[in-house]
Amino acid sequence: MITVCLIDDLPPGESIRVTDGVPAPVAVFHTEEGEIYAIDDTCTHQDASLSDGFLEGCFVECPLHEAFFDLRSGRPTCPPAKQPVRTHQVSVESGRVLLHVSVAEPA
Amino acid sequence: MKSITVVGASLAGLYAARALRTQGFDGRLVIVGDEHHHPYDRPPLSKGFLTGATDQGQLALVDADDTADLYAEWYLGTRATALDAAGGTVLLDGDRSLDTDAVVIATGATPRLLPGPEPGEPAHTGVHTLRTLNDAQALRDDLARGPARVVVIGGGFIGAEVASSCAMLGHDVTVVEAAPLPLVPQLGDDMAKVCAGLHADHGVTLVAGTGVAGLQGGRGYSDHPDSPDRVTGVELTDGRLLPADVVVVGIGVRPSTDWLEDSGLLLKDGVVCDAGCVSSLPNVVAVGDVARVDGHRAEHWTSATEQAGVAVQNLLAGGTVATHRNLPYFWSDQYGVRIQFAGRRLPTDIPRIVEGSAEDRSFLACYERDGQTTAVLAVNRPRPFTRWRRELMRST
């Protein structure tokens, strides 16, 4: 389990890239609706960081070629990405955002 | 409409074929492409594919499932030689022809060549252009022969990416640019200067403001004393001679419209189309690098993918019912730096760095006209770039 940041430092609409203590970079999102999600940060299409992407509801748009990923399932909803990204468990406890990295195969 | 033929089996053609099926066309769909490969992605050819970070499998734009979903007849390794749209035929090489009710033109663009040897005379070995997978493979093989002096002719985005990849592979690289500074038409003086600075940052020599007078060749190539006419140098118009083992010519492209000369279609640096990608004939649309849409011809990945849906909608409707909301966008990766640009700037628009700094090679610049932002350039700033790009898309 990793402490990502204080929830106050991740207001709704924002995202953060986690690189320490994880096998591969993870992107953590706080949606405008108040949900928190974590997925693999690297787009499955080419080389782009999804934490830099545009957050729209519980979807993120890749900053390079605009594939959309569903933050809940990790699945892309349109090309050019075809493979899902892994999703990870994330929770907020005592004001801290906690990340439990999964090693499972993507959905 | 019973049959539609897509000519050009690459990015724009594939996206158009997909759009035809998702928009409900259930007739005969034929895809003609003169390359032998199924559609693949070109941008990595000058980047990861050249350095070896990306392999051929990763370039594929379709897998077996996608191909099955399209339910199309593929004519690969087949060149369209003429179009008779009124008569409803596409002529193919080998004296074949296809009857078709409508055509999607997606034949892209072809590299410009140096005014070279007379037709029929062999070009020097070691001289490359870069458009296709085969081109990239040939260049990659040539570079694998050992440390080389590489001269890249043309300092545009593809030239700069090739220079970056060659430098990363450890070659000795020089970029020759005829204009006083590369990328000025795309970025304007100030920002072009910053991007040109990347070459020097990474030990690549930029020779700007001088043209190429010709290529020298001979038996002087050390490893291969028998190779008769390998390139040995590039002569510049100012009299200098740059020794070269490998030359890459990246001086732009011209739209692939040769096969349309007698089609009756309006051609002018591309297939002339309205804002809905419809050509001068209602049953012919054009998409991607070959299409001049509403007066502009883009040579960008995203234009090719975005135009497809609109073009298909209009083709199926039999007239222009939708137009392409065109905010040009492109990216370039060079020297580990990601450059992204969106918008349409005029030469008089003034760039202002709104975050970061040019010295750090990490910044975001807005181009402004009368207090309005017209375009945005990001160097290693993808996050704010996406927001600005969205903003510009909304306001245009």
Ligand SMILES: Cc1cc2nc3c(=O)[nH]c(=O)nc-3n(C[C@H](O)[C@H](O)[C@H](O)COP(=O)(O)OP(=O)(O)OC[C@H]3O[C@@H](n4cnc5c(N)ncnc54)[C@H](O)[C@@H]3O)c2cc1C
């Ligand atoms: C090396 C390289 C790097 C690039 N990097 C970037 C980048 O970083 N960012 C970006 O935005 N864009 C980039 N681009 C541009 C992008 O790849 C193009 O905009 C895109 O490929 C255009 O797609 P298209 O389908 O219109 O044309 P093309 O990809 O050129 O495809 C046209 C196809 O039609 C075929 N064809 C031509 N004539 C005929 C005929 N008569 N009969 C049958 N088939 C025919 C061609 O062989 C080709 O397969 C790059 C391009 C190259 C070459």
Ligand code: FES
């Ligand atoms: S890198 Fe994400 S869509 Fe291409």
